[in-house]
Amino acid sequence: MLVDTHVHLNSHKFKDNLDEVIQRARKNDVEAMIVVGYDKETNQKAIEITEQYSFIFATVGFHPTEAKNVTNNDFELLSKQLEHKKVVGVGECGLDFYWDKENIEKQIEVFQRQIELSLAINKPLIIHMRDASEATYNVLSEYDRLKGIMHCYSGSPEMAEMFIKLGLHISLGGPVTFHNGVKPKEVAVMVPIDRLLVETDSPYLSPHPFRGKTNEPSRVKLIAEEIARLRGMSYNELAMKTTNNAYKLFNIKENE
Numbered sequence: 001m002l003v004d005t006h007v008h009l010n011s012h013k014f015k016d017n018l019d020e021v022i023q024r025a026r027k028n029d030v031e032a033m034i035v036v037g038y039d040k041e042t043n044q045k046a047i048e049i050t051e052q053y054s055f056i057f058a059t060v061g062f063h064p065t066e067a068k069n070v071t072n073n074d075f076e077l078l079s080k081q082l083e084h085k086k087v088v089g090v091g092e093c094g095l096d097f098y099w100d101k102e103n104i105e106k107q108i109e110v111f112q113r114q115i116e117l118s119l120a121i122n123k124p125l126i127i128h129m130r131d132a133s134e135a136t137y138n139v140l141s142e143y144d145r146l147k148g149i150m151h152c153y154s155g156s157p158e159m160a161e162m163f164i165k166l167g168l169h170i171s172l173g174g175p176v177t178f179h180n181g182v183k184p185k186e187v188a189v190m191v192p193i194d195r196l197l198v199e200t201d202s203p204y205l206s207p208h209p210f211r212g213k214t215n216e217p218s219r220v221k222l223i224a225e226e227i228a229r230l231r232g233m234s235y236n237e238l239a240m241k242t243t244n245n246a247y248k249l250f251n252i253k254e255n256e
């Protein structure tokens with residue numbers, strides 16, 4: 001009854017225990033997972049994993065920290081991969097001025113090309129934003145009819161409001177469970193329920209009490225429980241609503 005909308009099962013961290021991690025997630029209420037690619041290699045790997053599990057879907061794209069290396073040929077391959085029936089979105093893409101301040105123009109160009117692909121094929125964007133809230137907003141606000149996710153959103157509630165007005169969803173991960181996760185906790189309460197999603201971003205950002213450890217999709221339950229507590233609603237209701245949001249946004253039919 002949960003969907004982990006952002007998990008890197010394609011990371012080398014899961015190369016030895018992939019099936020075990022997937023089965024553990026299934027035992028902890030996770031009925032579907034979206035494996036997110038971030039470069040040529042992990043995009044391919046994400047697609048391969050979807051071919052082994054009916055309840056796993058993929059997105060393919062180029063992460064902003066990879067933008068400097070992306071070529072036209074890479075975009076051609078990406079367009080082909082986006083036709084795959086288990087590929088349900090474009091990304092992870094976006095802007096990251098924390099890890100890469102040297103290639104801002106190239107980051108913006110690679111992001112824009114992915115936004116245009118998303119609009120052309122009507123599959124949602126998975127948006128990464130770090131130390132680049134305003135720039136990300138400025139790029140996105142040039143477009144109409146956007147569909148997508150501000151993934152593991154860590155910005156202010158005020159900016160969240162602006163992204164929601166652009167038509168985007170807000171996805172929360174492990175930081176909402178941290179004792180010092182003040183902003184994510186505020187955001188967890190203000191996002192309209194029909195725009196809210198949950199994710200782990202595994203293997204990163206493990207929720208409390210596993211902070212600092214390798215994360216895995218079974219822990220999306222801890223994130224959903226904390227958001228339900230903050231919003232004063234039942235875990236079951238929060239799980240049901242966020243899962244419906246994910247299926248609708250990614251155009252996944254239940255029990256597919």
Ligand code: NI
Nearest residue numbers: 006036092201
């Ligand atoms: Ni990610």
